[in-house]
Amino acid sequence: MKAAIYTKYGSPDVLKLVDIKKPTPKANEILVKIKATTVTSGDVRLRSSNFPLLAWLPVRIMFGLFKPKKEILGHEFAGVVEAIGKDVTKYKVGDEIFGTPTLLKTGSYTEYICIPEDRKKGVLSLKPKNLSFEEAAALPVGGMTASFLLNKAKLKEGQQVLIYGASGSVGSYAVQIARAHGANVAAVCSSSNFDLVKSLGADRVIDYMKADYSRLEDKFDIVFDAVGKTSTSKAKKVLKKGGHFVTVKSLTNPTQEHLDKLKDLAERQKIKPYIDKYFPLSEIVAAHKYVEQGRKKGNVVIKVE
Numbered sequence: 310m311k312a313a314i315y316t317k318y319g320s321p322d323v324l325k326l327v328d329i330k331k332p333t334p335k336a337n338e339i340l341v342k343i344k345a346t347t348v349t350s351g352d353v354r355l356r357s358s359n360f361p362l363l364a365w366l367p368v369r370i371m372f373g374l375f376k377p378k379k380e381i382l383g384h385e386f387a388g389v390v391e392a393i394g395k396d397v398t399k400y401k402v403g404d405e406i407f408g409t410p411t412l413l414k415t416g417s418y419t420e421y422i423c424i425p426e427d428r429k430k431g432v433l434s435l436k437p438k439n440l441s442f443e444e445a446a447a448l449p450v451g452g453m454t455a456s457f458l459l460n461k462a463k464l465k466e467g468q469q470v471l472i473y474g475a476s477g478s479v480g481s482y483a484v485q486i487a488r489a490h491g492a493n494v495a496a497v498c499s500s501s502n503f504d505l506v507k508s509l510g511a512d513r514v515i516d517y518m519k520a521d522y523s524r525l526e527d528k529f530d531i532v533f534d535a536v537g538k539t540s541t542s543k544a545k546k547v548l549k550k551g552g553h554f555v556t557v558k559s560l561t562n563p564t565q566e567h568l569d570k571l572k573d574l575a576e577r578q579k580i581k582p583y584i585d586k587y588f589p590l591s592e593i594v595a596a597h598k599y600v601e602q603g604r605k606k607g608n609v610v611i612k613v614e
């Protein structure tokens with residue numbers, strides 16, 4: 310089977326498409342034929358090993374000091390269960406599923422993956438019926454991060470929420486989830502993304518290139534930094550007393566509950582993954598070059614078939 314691997318850190322060209330042995334599921338595992346995966350900004354950062362100075366060493370110790378410990382990247386996928394181990398009870402052959410390969414030996418830039426049906430880390434569920442494989446693959450990472458952080462900020466109906474960086478993956482889900490919970494959403498993005506962000510449900514849009522949101526007269530219950538490019542001190546200027554600032558720079562720990570909520574929201578047509586571009590797995594290098602520019606809108610999907 311085909312897989313995109315990287316055996317050293319560096320530019321997108323370190324990614325190579327190779328043939329590797331198709332895995333066989335153990336008794337407690339399902340074998341998934343992956344239909345779609347994504348290139349997240351996290352994938353790009355791991356490949357390039359471009360981390361802030363203080364994080365660099367801890368990250369390298371975790372992911373491989375001199376070369377990547379795990380050669381196959383990819384943090385989310387959607388696909389079809391092709392075979393199951395003898396002890397598997399939750400899934401059957403033919404089930405359409407989506408999830409994250411967290412803490413497995415390989416990521417999802419591959420045609421097949423074996424996944425234990427129960428894991429302490431990582432999530433798996435039946436694919437939302439109304440989403441394509443490509444859309445479902447783009448939901449877990451950005452969607453669960455947005456859901457986790459809005460939960461942490463104690464999102465409630467009727468609140469005023471400001472999403473900074475609303476046009477990325479996390480931001481596009483944060484706008485939709487906040488709206489689905491009855492919040493009033495102000496979205497900060499560039500004017501080229503105004504139409505997109507309004508179509509996701511933002512009540513008003515602010516161009517970060519022309520205006521400094523921290524000088525707004527309005528006050529917010531939540532300021533959500535969805536691109537890691539604003540600060541606590543700026544956010545505080547527009548936060549109501551007792552308001553919350555949350556940022557993608559903090560550690561998140563999304564669980565199955567977050568994926569289940571997203572599946573429900575998707576099936577009730579409250580959220581829909583926005584897909585900027587599609588690439589075949591054979592063009593993984595081009596996909597990484599595109600995401601690395603930091604200008605993607607929503608999500609970039611890799612079609613694995």
Ligand SMILES: NC(=O)c1ccc[n+]([C@@H]2O[C@H](COP(=O)([O-])OP(=O)(O)OC[C@H]3O[C@@H](n4cnc5c(N)ncnc54)[C@H](OP(=O)(O)O)[C@@H]3O)[C@@H](O)[C@H]2O)c1
Nearest residue numbers: 350454474476477478479499536538557561603604605606
């Ligand atoms: N903590 C976690 O668990 C977790 C999970 C997932 C992601 N993340 C992090 O979250 C961040 C966002 O990732 P992402 O994939 O959602 O988005 P992304 O691809 O990193 O961001 C792309 C978007 O950000 C906008 N943007 C760039 N600079 C901006 C600025 N200064 N102000 C406002 N918008 C700006 C771009 O719009 P323009 O082209 O119009 O500028 C583009 O649409 C990344 O740093 C990622 O590593 C963290």
